[in-house]
Amino acid sequence: MSNTFKSVKNRFFKTSIHIIDRYHFIRQVSWALENVRKRIQKDISSKLRKYFKRSRSLLTKPASKLTSEQAEDVSLMLSFCDDLKFAYRLKELFYQYVLTQPNRVRAAKSLREWIRRAEESNLKEFKSCITAFKNWFDEICNSFDYSWSNGPLEGTHTKIKTLKRNCFGMKNFNLFRKRIMFACK
Known part of the structure; x- marks a missing residue:
């Protein structure tokens, strides 16, 4: 997701299809959620802070892959703050409704809806994620038709x-x- 790469591609490879590797745009959502966790972590007791830090990988893991014990830990963490709960819900919506789309058209529709919900959340940590998704919208959607990865x-x-x-x-x-x-x- 480099503007330099995009300008070189547009200048010299005009007919090529630009694809963003899934890892790079999923990472944007994970970073936003992680930043919400860090912000909340600053305002809680040191014992809870250590627990939050130790359990941070559970928040980025898809809910469908959590064990029942891990799911309980996540729900306990989410009970401390509505912002974290909403950020986690946004991450899960992204995993369930955007990443599972079979083609570009359906992915574009789902991604637009997800961006709208993320904007409505007013979570400042998601602003850069939203901007990146808007700037690279076509390239992200192309990755649903072409499963190439670097x-x-x-x-x-x-x-x-x-x-x-x-x-x-x-x-x-x-x-x-x-x-x-x-x-x-």
């Missing part, structure tokens, strides 16, 4: 960076290159 490429890139870090000081580039080729088979 995840494998990013994984390979991370593997190479790790090798580079572990092989610091290797003077022979050809040997380093062979090591990368071997590791990335």
